[in-house]
Amino acid sequence: MAGTEWQALFVDDDPDLCRQVEEYLDGELVGGSDHVLRVQAISDFNSALSELETRRIDLLILDVRVGPHDQEHQDDGNTEDAESLVEEEGIRIIAAVRARRFVPVVFYTGLDYKVRAMESPVVRIVEKTEGLPKLLLTIREIFDTALPQTNRALVHHLEAVQRDYMWGFVAENWNSFAGGADRRELAYLLAKRLAISLSGPGIQQLAQDMGDTTGAFTSDERVHPMLYYLLPPVEPAPLAGDLYYGAIGEQAGYCILITPSCDMVAGREKADFMLFARCLHLAEQPEFAAWKAGLPEPSNNVKRRLEFLLGNNRQGGQPERFYFLPGALTLPNLVVDFQQLVTLPRGTANGLERRASLDSPFAEAFLARFARYFGRLGTPDLDVDSVMFRLNQQFGGQSLS
Numbered sequence: 001m002a003g004t005e006w007q008a009l010f011v012d013d014d015p016d017l018c019r020q021v022e023e024y025l026d027g028e029l030v031g032g033s034d035h036v037l038r039v040q041a042i043s044d045f046n047s048a049l050s051e052l053e054t055r056r057i058d059l060l061i062l063d064v065r066v067g068p069h070d071q072e073h074q075d076d077g078n079t080e081d082a083e084s085l086v087e088e089e090g091i092r093i094i095a096a097v098r099a100r101r102f103v104p105v106v107f108y109t110g111l112d113y114k115v116r117a118m119e120s121p122v123v124r125i126v127e128k129t130e131g132l133p134k135l136l137l138t139i140r141e142i143f144d145t146a147l148p149q150t151n152r153a154l155v156h157h158l159e160a161v162q163r164d165y166m167w168g169f170v171a172e173n174w175n176s177f178a179g180g181a182d183r184r185e186l187a188y189l190l191a192k193r194l195a196i197s198l199s200g201p202g203i204q205q206l207a208q209d210m211g212d213t214t215g216a217f218t219s220d221e222r223v224h225p226m227l228y229y230l231l232p233p234v235e236p237a238p239l240a241g242d243l244y245y246g247a248i249g250e251q252a253g254y255c256i257l258i259t260p261s262c263d264m265v266a267g268r269e270k271a272d273f274m275l276f277a278r279c280l281h282l283a284e285q286p287e288f289a290a291w292k293a294g295l296p297e298p299s300n301n302v303k304r305r306l307e308f309l310l311g312n313n314r315q316g317g318q319p320e321r322f323y324f325l326p327g328a329l330t331l332p333n334l335v336v337d338f339q340q341l342v343t344l345p346r347g348t349a350n351g352l353e354r355r356a357s358l359d360s361p362f363a364e365a366f367l368a369r370f371a372r373y374f375g376r377l378g379t380p381d382l383d384v385d386s387v388m389f390r391l392n393q394q395f396g397g398q399s400l401s
Contacts, residue, residue, distance in 0.1 A: 003034030006148060007055065008139070010041040011048040011062035012108070018043055021061070021108075024132045031143030045093070052100045056155070058148045059139065060097060064109045094123065102151060104142050108135055121145060146210065153209035158198075165194055225326035233357040237266040238349075241363030243331065244276065246352035248342050254279035254334055255342060255352075256325075258370060264346075274349040277370070278340035279325065282333035285309065309335070312369070320373040323366055331356060336366070338373045 010021045018041035026039040037059075042048050051057060097105060105123045107115055112127040119125050124142060126135050142148065170190065203224075233242060242257040255276040263271035282288050287306040291298045308315050314322050320338075327333040358366055 003036050004032070005036050005038050006030060006058045006143070008037055008039045008059040008061060009048055009051055009057050010039055011043070011045055011060070012041070013043050013063070015043055021132065025136060025139070028136060030140050031149065035143070037139065049096060049100060052097065052103065057103050058152060059106065059142065060103050061106045061108055061135070062093070064093065064107055064111055064115055091118070094118065104147055106135070106138055106142070121147065150210050153206060156209060157206045161194070161198055169193055225328040228326060228358060228362045229328055229331065229356045230359050231329060231331070231356040233354055235357065238264045238274070238354065239357055239363070241358035241366055242354055243279070243356040243358070244352040245355050248344065256336055256366070258367070269346065272346055273343050274346055276342045276344065277336050277338055278342065279334040279336050282335055285335055318373070320369060320376070323369050338370055
């Protein structure tokens with residue numbers, strides 16, 4: 001069975017080094033026993049940019065100084081020492097790459113200290129004196145993060161969705177709406193249909209393409225916890241259902257925003273104070289503690305009580321008082337308590353860290369539950385015994401059916 005090939009582009013203005021790197025790295029295993037690195041070496045950065053635009057490149061390796069590549073900055077008469085411009089050159093290189101496509105970058109340079117501040121999980125730096133073994137090790141570390149695999153899987157997924165969408169919807173329906181349609185109206189239609197195409201079973205396929213082998217997906221009737229959230233938040237202004245983290249008084253932890261979103265529109269804020277409900281860690285709840293203490297085989301009753309809590313139907317007391325938020329990525333499992341409300345001045349609240357937003361329809365469901373809890377109206381209990389007495393008198397003990 002053929003393995004997976006990963007395409008790396010090496011750029012350096014030293015032809016001998018290009019040859020050495022290509023010979024050393026080409027054919028090496030990365031990210032798995034059947035994952036092979038293929039390397040093409042180029043001595044000109046402009047040509048490398050063209051390759052990025054026309055080919056699918058999974059990794060870019062280059063020196064900070066690879067010759068002129070930005071005509072705007074060539075021959076500008078600057079007499080500063082070349083080394084002092086290396087940091088700016090590195091920034092321009094990354095900007096040029098980012099303008100074309102996403103690709104992890106490794107700077108293989110003799111001036112690593114000049115660009116060390118740029119290092120990140122996506123931009124790695126190897127000093128040339130560390131040699132080719134260190135370069136290969138760094139490349140393998142990048143593939144161990146699954147970043148190239150994720151990028152390729154996402155690109156393939158988007159291409160497949162776009163292909164099926166254009167053939168299956170746009171091509172078949174073009175005559176019905178293209179002729180006299182307003183361009184903006186058409187753009188909204190196409191975008192909304194495309195968004196639908198990106199959801200549902202396609203997410204499961206994307207995860208499998210990214211390397212998931214567990215098959216641990218929910219059925220069509222249930223959702224994965226990650227679908228609850230937009231993480232990090234997308235909208236610049238706060239929204240009802242946003243999750244915050246920080247210290248409120250002497251307590252540090254999570255809280256969720258309840259103030260209506262329309263009162264917090266940037267530049268037109270109506271809320272001088274923001275209302276939050278505290279979020280408690282699931283691990284602090286008695287149902288979880290009892291379940292954990294009973295492992296590896298907790299009783300059915302203990303298990304059911306925890307499941308009721310997770311299903312927003314907590315047993316005993318007031319079920320509507322609590323709302324479970326499943327953990328996802330960096331977010332822990334949380335239980336919102338509608339009795340623990342906190343009001344903060346808007347300026348103070350802005351000092352909290354806004355970590356996630358509840359996505360639709362979960363934000364609406366959360367707010368509806370809060371409204372039900374605080375909008376409930378208690379009434380005296382009906383005297384059922386009196387009603388039963390009258391029914392017995394009326395029907396003489398006969399069946400009411």
